[in-house]
Amino acid sequence: MSYLKFDKNLMINLEQSLPKEMLRTNQTGAYHCTTIVDCNTRKQHGLLVVPVPELGNSWHVMLSSLDATVYQHGAPFNLALHRYSGGVMNPNGHKYIREFDCESVPRTTYRVGGVILTK
Numbered sequence: 001m002s003y004l005k006f007d008k009n010l011m012i013n014l015e016q017s018l019p020k021e022m023l024r025t026n027q028t029g030a031y032h033c034t035t036i037v038d039c040n041t042r043k044q045h046g047l048l049v050v051p052v053p054e055l056g057n058s059w060h061v062m063l064s065s066l067d068a069t070v071y072q073h074g075a076p077f078n079l080a081l082h083r084y085s086g087g088v089m090n091p092n093g094h095k096y097i098r099e100f101d102c103e104s105v106p107r108t109t110y111r112v113g114g115v116i117l118t119k
Helices: none
Strands: 005-007 021-025 031-035 046-052 058-063 069-072 075-078 082-084 088-090 097-102 106-112 115-118
Touching (some): 069 106
Antiparallel strands (some): 005 097, 069 075, 082 088, 106 115
16 A cells, blocks of 8 residues: 555646655755646756766766657657746646556556556
8 A cells, every 4th residue: 555646637637736745865966856747846856866976076966857758550649748938838648647646656557548557
């Protein structure tokens, strides 16, 4: 049983899901921090953020995001979500999310037609 699990109703509602963030760290000072819909809303967000002693011992985002695209019947369905200036959200991949679960490793399950993908 997961202590942190959200269903489709919360995930597709950006007013509720964007303020919810996840932070995972390791013992070397690196971390992963983003919203539960994988939308980086702050400059500190990223999939891999590490301290770099050679550059003043500050943290640097080495990997910001991984954007998956599912092709079904020749049509692309982009599963990413990014926020741009003026509050513009694109490509709206959050509408395909069915569940977010954070048991031991964060997992997001998407459904596009008959395709079910867990990332």
